[in-house]
Amino acid sequence: MQPRKSLIEIFSTFLQFDADHFCGWATDAKLRRSMHSRIKQSTHDTSEGFWALYWYRVWQSQIQSVAKEHLIAYLQESCYWTSIKAAQSFASSQYKLADCFQIAIAQVDKVFKGFNPNQGFFLKNYASAIFSSIIRDTLRQRHEIDICSDWGLLRKISQKRLIESLQAAGLPPDTVTAYVCAWNCFKIFYTPTQAQGTRQLARPDLQTWEAIAQAYKSQTQFEVNPQTLETWLLSCTKAVRRFLYPSVTSINISTAGDDSTEWLDNIPANEQESLLNEIITQEEQQIRTAQLSELNTVLTTAVAQLEPQAQEILYLYYTQGLTQHQIAKQLQIQQYTVSRRLTKTREKLLQSLAQWSQQKLHISIDSDLLKSISTVMEEWLQSNFIEEGNGEQVIGDRG
Template sequence: MQPRQNIIEIFSTFVQFDGDRFSHWAIESRLHRSIKSCLSHTPKETSEIFWVLYWYKFWQVSETKLLAKQHLAAYLQEPCYWTSQKTATSFVSTQYKLSDCFQIAIAQVDRVLKGFNPEQGNTLKNYAGIIFGSAIRETLRQRREVDICTDWGLLRKISQKRLQESLQNAGLSSDTIVNYVLAWNCFKTLYVPTKASNSRQLSRPDHETWEAIAQAYNSQSPQQVNPQTLEKWLLSIAKAARKYLYPTPNSLNVSKGGDDSWELLDNLPGTEQQSLIHQLVTQEEEQTRNSQKADINKLLVEAIAQLELQVQQILQLYYAQQLNQDTIAKQLDMKQYTVSRRLTKARETLLRSLANWSQDTLHIAVTSDLLTSMSNVMEEWLHNYYSVSPH
């Protein structure tokens, strides 16, 4: 799969499959116009992180949820694809392919957005990958169980909690659900398979068992029903359970109502959001900078604490008391070149911690130029850190 190259593509295109292989990136014209319009108002904002947080804030505003969700769903296509590929590969015995796993995962966008908290330091991509993987694994396990069970086997294996959720999902009334649950409880109590029976491939109960189930139900309910009605109810329960446990993922771009020419994405709200952008730009930049500064400060303080005590003492003398290496060597009764080597080693250790943090958190490729820049920033930080108070 070819990665997307720019902000417009990242927030307006969707994976298209050819069979079970990636085919191409499909452009959604309305989202394309939306993000292009936003970028025209803020041409300097080319950071992926900025636009993720921007649309996430949009999603939290009810009147713009749909537009924001569409942009974030487009953004999450790549982590969804790679997570689906990895998970599908691990389920080698399953009949479900990469494209099936992708549809299962991308249907979890709402769950991802509801659970994501940018203040916890995780990225949306990383968090989504966790949710996508969990959803695929859980669904495949459920689907395998649902696929290989007969209706009667499924009814014996399902829990009451899942059964009630299935019936609620089917839109049944509370009175109907009460009746169905009672019927199911009578069925489970009285239809007890033998140990030799395959619990998944249970056959239909015999006539005597149906009569006993009906008698048990009628003794607990004012509504008297016959075995045929109870069988019909239980088959309806099994159907609802399969649909609930084995849902068909809905596309984010589906037709609405009876007019096939009108799609969900046609109802996007206006995309000229200049005022909100300008409100957020300064706020987001400041919040991001402050958050990153706090993270870097914590990272380097912890890295210093992991150094040998003598190295920490050298840093203290060099940066806080501003002593030169010769003076430090005399004070600590060691050679000047030993002080120099330990200073260099300490800087390298701190720089390595900072570089790893940049790669893991900001997903920045560390180049020689960037290392030089980081080294300068770190040197400035060390001077400021030791000048504030004694350490």
């Protein structure tokens, strides 16, 4: 990783890609001025963690301001490293590094809505865990849709989702009704055999199309030829694919030429000052830092006490980004063994963390807190191993 950049650059620049490769940083002039102004008003030495928390509090207050854009700039590197790992894990996927990055950053609101600094999370670490989940789930779902033929997709889709897709495509109500009726007739008369499955279904034969046309006429009293019905159904598949997985566009760079006003003008002065003072005087920050330092010691000790093979599996999974199948192949063991040992290892670490929470923080463990502790542990594992694994990689200097 490159040397630390200035605070202004961290909160005002965005990654740029050339095809599937990092090619530099783009600076947003409004964000740069906004960040420079805030730093000048602060009389204390502050860190990037401080400003991440500050802009998050501004975003929480729902002020119409630049807070969200500052936070998106701040999370660029977390999203980048997470995307690298995801792209390597899905090596056979048509979605590459730049695609993974845009998939994750386009859903950055999930990070902001789920983040809770009062539970000891660092925004960057929390974002890495959420970005990873977003990319993994999206690619798996997209793969399922991508490998379906048009006819297989029509068999899998629900009527509710079909109607939502057609409405999102801007079709008038009578057209939606006609298409849905045609789809229902299609499902009645085009049933795959057990050998065919439901993915790569071939185009219905002429006899089936005629049966569909006859059923449509019986239900609506309107006669439509098989060719028209086929066109309608293919339009349905296009609408469904567009609705489920719209093309991803960058939300990072502001509209070209839109540099006429200062973002800071949109934040009331009294609100700026109160938020800044609130963050500066927060004693919980020191307490949280001490707790996180102890948490790091607890987990580091727990990992060191694991069996060598469990440590190696963690290293391969988090540092190398290998799949369970790849780990099993490298260690010459069964994949289910890798899965079982990963699960048991996480359980041991979670138990150590839960005991520490009870003894040091005097917190009663319930299901909600256990879920939060599990998230903290996953953040720590990803952060600890990602930093070690990417230590010699270079994105490039901002500015």
